[in-house]
Each structure stands twice: as structure tokens, then as C-alpha cells.
Amino acid sequence: MTEDLQSLLEKINREGVEKARAEASAITEAARREAAKLVSDAKAEAEALKAAAEKSANESAERAAETIRQAARDTVLEVEDAVTKLLTRLLAENVEKALGDGETLAKLAKGAVEEFVSTGDVEVSASAKLVSSLKAALAAQKNVTVTMDEALGKGFTVKLDGGRVEHAFTADVVANELSRRLRPELAALVKGTK
DSSP: OHHHHHHHHHHHHHHHHHHHHHHHHHHHHHHHHHHHHHHHHHHHHHHHHHHHHHHHHHHHHHHHHHHHHHOOOOOOHHHHHHHHHHHHHHHHHHHHHHSHHHHHHHHHHHHHHHHHGGGGEEEEEEEEHHHHHHHHTTOOOOOOOOOOOOOOOOOOEEEEETTTTTEEEEEEHHHHHHHHHHHHHHHHHHHHHO
């Protein structure tokens, strides 16, 4: 009987150990599956965070590049504006100086009158300071009258067709026209496209 009892105890022991091993194996497998799921989830979350960080970094780089492009464009525009203003001022000063010189003014007026004298009577007006220079330069021209107009300052006007058509060659008009014509060229130079 002891042998039967011993055999029974061994059988119970074996079955208990096998059952415990089976349960341990099931628990271990469940733990492995859970660990694999946690690792997989962590990898997926890490990839999502990495992708979001890369996207954010790319967007920041694009914004920075756009900001730099805008700053460069603004700088070019500011330089262009400053240079244009400087050159316009210098141009106006030089034109005013040139039109204040009786000899230069007489040459310009003579050239302008020669263009218009074939159309009929021409009246040239200038300030009192410049009238004598103009009269001397235009004395040989027929149908030309030189008059004084103190409102002109520096420069002269040419009137045709009884005063209905007037061409102004004053410092302001000449400087503005030269400035207007030079701006596209100046802009191209400043921008480096010429």
C-alpha cells in the first residue's frame, strides 16, 4: 500500500508540476505577447513622433527660408529706394545747375526752337537773368519771340500755336522726366539683372 500511495503521490506531484509548468508557460507566452505589443506600440509612437518632428523641422526651415527671401527682397527695395532718391536729388541739383547757366540754357533753347520753328511762331519764356542769353542765341531765328517769366526760375518754356501748346524745359520737369526714364535702368542695376 505504501507503494500505491507512493505511486499516487508521485502521480499527483507529476500532474501538479506539469500543470504548474503549463500555467507558467502560458503566463510566459502571454507576457511575451504583451511585451511584443508594448514594443510594437512604442516603435509606432516613436516613428509618429519622429515623423512629426521632421515635418515640424521642415516647416520651420521653409518659414526661415521664406523670411530670409522676404528680408532680402525688402533690403533690395530699401536700397533701390535710397539710391533712387539719392540719384534723383543729385540729378535735380545738376539739372538745375545746368539750366541756371546761360550758355547751356541758350544751347538747349536753340535746339528746341529749331525743332519747332517750322510749325509757325514760337515764343520762348525764361527768367530775367536768362532772357539776354536766350535773345542772343535765338537772334538769327525768324518767328521767335523771347519773353520774361520770373515764375519759371531756372529753365525755359516754348509756346507754339499762339500759346495753346507749351513745352516746359524747367529744372523740375527735366529732372522728373530724366528720373522717370532712368528708374527702370537703375532698378535693373540695383537688382543685378543688368
